[in-house]
Amino acid sequence: MALSIAPYNTSMRIGQGFNSYTQEMCLSNAVVYDDQRPGGDHYAKGGDSQVSQIVTYCARHVTKLSQVTDAMNISACTSIKSGTVGGNAGGSFIDPDKFRESDLNYFVQCQVTNQVVMAEDVTKWVPLEGKELDGFEFTRVFGDSFISGFIEGGEFDALISVRCVKRDDPKAMAITTAAAMARLEAVFGQGASERPAQPKENAEEGNEGESQPDLSVETTITINWNGGGEVKVSEKLWSLQTVAAAAASFPLNVAHVPQRIYAILTKYDTLRSYQIDGPKNALSYENVDIYTDSLLDAYMNFKNLWKQLHIITVEYDLGRGRLEKSDYNEPLDVKALNRHGKKKDPYADILTMVQNGKEKDPEIVLEEIKKALGKTKPESHYHTDFVYPPTLQGLEKARTDCRVEMIKIVKEVDCVMKDPPIASDIEREPVHMDPAIVRRLVPKYVRNSSGEEGDDESQENKEAGPRRRKQMYEAETKPRPSYMSSWLKGFDAAKKDKLRMSEYVGDGTTHDAERAFNKVDEIQLQDVISEIKAYTDDEKINGLEISYAQSPNKILYGTTTGRPIVHGLKYKEGQRLQGVIMTMGSTASGTQAVTNLKFFVNGTPISIDAVTPNKETQIEEFTALSPVNGWSLKGLWGQTLPDGGFGRLGAIWGKEGNGTVPKEVNGGVRKGKETNGIDNGVNSE
Numbered sequence: 271m272a273l274s275i276a277p278y279n280t281s282m283r284i285g286q287g288f289n290s291y292t293q294e295m296c297l298s299n300a301v302v303y304d305d306q307r308p309g310g311d312h313y314a315k316g317g318d319s320q321v322s323q324i325v326t327y328c329a330r331h332v333t334k335l336s337q338v339t340d341a342m343n344i345s346a347c348t349s350i351k352s353g354t355v356g357g358n359a360g361g362s363f364i365d366p367d368k369f370r371e372s373d374l375n376y377f378v379q380c381q382v383t384n385q386v387v388m389a390e391d392v393t394k395w396v397p398l399e400g401k402e403l404d405g406f407e408f409t410r411v412f413g414d415s416f417i418s419g420f421i422e423g424g425e426f427d428a429l430i431s432v433r434c435v436k437r438d439d440p441k442a443m444a445i446t447t448a449a450a451m452a453r454l455e456a457v458f459g460q461g462a463s464e465r466p467a468q469p470k471e472n473a474e475e476g477n478e479g480e481s482q483p484d485l486s487v488e489t490t491i492t493i494n495w496n497g498g499g500e501v502k503v504s505e506k507l508w509s510l511q512t513v514a515a516a517a518a519s520f521p522l523n524v525a526h527v528p529q530r531i532y533a534i535l536t537k538y539d540t541l542r543s544y545q546i547d548g549p550k551n552a553l554s555y556e557n558v559d560i561y562t563d564s565l566l567d568a569y570m571n572f573k574n575l576w577k578q579l580h581i582i583t584v585e586y587d588l589g590r591g592r593l594e595k596s597d598y599n600e601p602l603d604v605k606a607l608n609r610h611g612k613k614k615d616p617y618a619d620i621l622t623m624v625q626n627g628k629e630k631d632p633e634i635v636l637e638e639i640k641k642a643l644g645k646t647k648p649e650s651h652y653h654t655d656f657v658y659p660p661t662l663q664g665l666e667k668a669r670t671d672c673r674v675e676m677i678k679i680v681k682e683v684d685c686v687m688k689d690p691p692i693a694s695d696i697e698r699e700p701v702h703m704d705p706a707i708v709r710r711l712v713p714k715y716v717r718n719s720s721g722e723e724g725d726d727e728s729q730e731n732k733e734a735g736p737r738r739r740k741q742m743y744e745a746e747t748k749p750r751p752s753y754m755s756s757w758l759k760g761f762d763a764a765k766k767d768k769l770r771m772s773e774y775v776g777d778g779t780t781h782d783a784e785r786a787f788n789k790v791d792e793i794q795l796q797d798v799i800s801e802i803k804a805y806t807d808d809e810k811i812n813g814l815e816i817s818y819a820q821s822p823n824k825i826l827y828g829t830t831t832g833r834p835i836v837h838g839l840k841y842k843e844g845q846r847l848q849g850v851i852m853t854m855g856s857t858a859s860g861t862q863a864v865t866n867l868k869f870f871v872n873g874t875p876i877s878i879d880a881v882t883p884n885k886e887t888q889i890e891e892f893t894a895l896s897p898v899n900g901w902s903l904k905g906l907w908g909q910t911l912p913d914g915g916f917g918r919l920g921a922i923w924g925k926e927g928n929g930t931v932p933k934e935v936n937g938g939v940r941k942g943k944e945t946n947g948i949d950n951g952v953n954s955e
Contacts, residue, residue, distance in 0.1 A: 275343055275532040278420060282533050284389045287413040290535055291555040291562075291687060293345035296413035301541065304394050323423070324383040325521045329458035331451065332377045335369055335570050336563035341379055342427060343532065346559070346566040350683050353573070354883065363494045364429060367875065370574040372431035372490070373447050376454045380426040380517045381531075382497070382524040388419035388534065395544040402549075406688045409553045415535035424497025424524035425531050428513045430454065433874065435486040450487055457510045458517075488874050496531050498523035553690055561693035562686065569679045571705035575712070576672040581849075582715045583665045584893050591717040593660035598710040660713040668712045678702045718899065743771040751909075751918075753783040761790055765924075768795055771907055774920035775852040775892035777862065781909075788907035788922070789825050795924055797821055799847055799903060802869065806880035807832040810855070810863035810915040814906065827906050831914055835878055846902035847871050852919050854890040855881065862889055863915035869903070894921040901925050 276293050287296030332338055339346055339355060349355050355364040369375055403411055432450045434443045491508045493516075495501055501516040501523055502508075538544045538552065585591055658664040682701040686693050742758055743750075758766070769790065797818035805813040805828070813828030848870055855865035865887075867878040881887070896902060901923045908919035 274415065274535040274537075275421065276345075276535060277343060278530045278533050282417055282420075284417055284419070285392045286417045287411070288415050288417055288533070288535055289409065289413040290415050291345065291558060291690075292347050292351075294348075294413070297411055299396065300412050301392050301395050301416045301418075301538075303391050323521055323525065326381040327379070327517065329376070329378045329454075329517075331454075332375050334563075334567050335364070335366060336566050338364065338369075338377055338429065339566065340559075340563065341377065342425075346562040347683050347687065349566055350562075350569050350680060363492050365490075365492070365875065365877070366570045367574050367577060368431050368490055369429070370571065372433045373443065373487075374432040374450055374454075376430040376432070376451075376458070378426075378428040378430070378458055378513060378517055380520045382423040382425070382521045382528075383421055384423040384524060384528040386419060386421050386534070392418060393541055393543070395538060395541050395548060397547055404549045405551050406553060408549050412538070412552075414553055414555055415537055417533045418536040419534040420530045421532040421534060422528045422530050424495065424520060424528060426495040426498065426501065426517055426520045427493070428517070429492045430510070430513070431490045431492075433488045433490075435488060446487060454510070457514050490874070495520070497527060497529040499527035553688075555690050558686055558690050558693040562683065565679050565682060565702075568702055568705055569676055572672045572675045572679070572702075572708070575705060575709055576669055576676070579665055579669045579672065579712065581893065581895075583662065583669070584895055585717075586665070586715065587662065588895065588897065590895070590899065591715055593665075594714040594716060595660045596657050596711055596713060598657060657711050658713055664713055668708070672708065675702045675705075675708070742766050742769060748773055748778040751786065752781040753786050756783075757788060757790075765790060765793070765795065769793070769904065769922055769924045770897050770901070772894040772897075772921040772923065773892070774908060774918050775854050775864065775890055776908070776916065776918035778918075780917070785910045785912075785917075786908070787827060787910070789827065789905055790907075790922065792823065792825050793905045793922065793924070794818065794821055794823060795904075797823065797904075801836065802876075802878070804835045804867070804878045804880075805830050805832040806835060806878070809857040809881060810861075810865050811867065811878065811880045812914045814867075816905065825905060827908070828910055828916060829914055832880075846896070846900070848902060849893065849895045850903065850921055851891060851893045853883070853888055853892075855884070855887045856889055859913075861911065861913065861915070863911055863917060864919050896923045898923075898925070 274290055276288065276290065281295065283298060285301040286298050287300035288294070289296060328341070335355065336346060338344075339349060344355065355366060398411070432447070432454075434446045436442050436446070491510075491513060493508060493513070495516075498520050501520060502512050506512055537554075538548060541548075582591075586593060658668045678701050692698055742761065743754055761769075771788075797820050799816055800819035801817040803815040803817070804811055805815075811828075812831045813826060815824055815826045815830070817824050850870065851866075851868040852864060853866035853868075854862055856862055857865075865880045866883055869876045869878075902925075903921055904924035905922040906919060907922055909917050911917045
């Protein structure tokens, strides 16, 4: 039997019950020493004189998110139920939306095992006195395994996502992706010295006068490691070369600084005491991984489509584009489509069994009924028109259907958790639609052609839709702050023509002029944002410091209380910071404050999170997009809270004074060009 492991966290204890499917910890001291002493970290360690390591290294192209979660031993069930990769475990650094929207994803992993520590004497299973637990109830309390040891060493994971900037030419995209793949294989596979890079692939060594727009890409590098201490020089930024060097030197670093990375899981049925006193019908999750992985991929695809539809709805409502009906004309099986999610009569098989005289024992019949109830699925919520109409109502219907499909998948995971054999039932009907089909049924969104990106007022008047903004600030869905009128009267006339203030996220009832801010007087129209530094604590964002590329000007909003999170934004010609999603959440004290921000540079998200995104604590989410094509983010406005943080926050948009963006602007943390052989638009850790 293969070794079963789960990502380690500090609350794990030897002898503790564990559910290998959900990766949830269960009853403490489920298994103890034979002399009745509770399980603990009482085991003999190996000598420290010499470390014999087991090293596993891989660098490969991945197409599914489940390939990454499998490599990191992350539960697909946990990822589905929490809505994030691995919940709050080691996979939370992965952005599923970035993974889905990238043209190429490359995964690098180095696993190092220094030693395996086992509590060999923890072999006595301890039942609960006075309670007889069977089936799912036993698994809910005890789990299907117990923690019998730990693996000490280290693990280094890196996910490199590449997205082509030019997306209107399929041939150019194919060439660009192939060039990026060749470069990645050269760095992580055969080695750069064994495969010389072609001149067009190596942007930093190319001729400055030679234009290569088709090969420009946006590269995002996300890193996570356990053990090994400091794996690179702190002054260096992450690039392909630094990732390769860190992975190569990781085993040596782990030899000096190891830590626990995995818990070893052992099935209860391997214990003699369990075979004597334990239940005979405990659940087993040995054949559910393939099915659950497919559910995870579908769930994340539906989630990504749901978010894209939200952004399209906002842009279309602002008149920045038009909707066209999907040209999907492949024949669809109407009966099969409506069958998805349809309830199966839970009593049909039992009734047949009783009528045929195969079973007369009422207790066994009752047990079969309980099992059948666990196999039921929700009623179909799907529309009957198939192709969604190109309207706001059609977009809303598509979003609702995506959300319903995600709910179906979550409920299916619950069914598998209660009745694992259904995961291998070949006669079981699919519980959800294929995301690829739904994606082809939604309307097409076509942005308005902008010529010079809509940088002049006449272009704005031509292309803006029925909700074109005529004033610097127009309240539409939230109350207008009482101090807004005095602000607008005091602004410089030239800035009024070239700046727009978005609506805000947060409290719309309390208007405190003393705590309100806008910093419009400090904004220079010709400047482009080059760096965003956030100061956060464990609950909220306390302050934001924005630096600009063409002047030493820095604007601070809020305070510098908390730990800084720095994002250097590297722009190229035609790239602008065009959107921001602002999220209000509830803190432990009950205060409502801004907890998460996500900025978009030409569609590429850059997140600033004070806390891990959580739908349960999220109160409000507002998406602010530039009101006119070609405009970009210039600053922020809002209102601070007495105890720090933002109780209200909005965006300030503007157009550059000369109507252009510099060919290359380097932020304070992103100095010089990346030397990874790929022309970076955005590079974030």
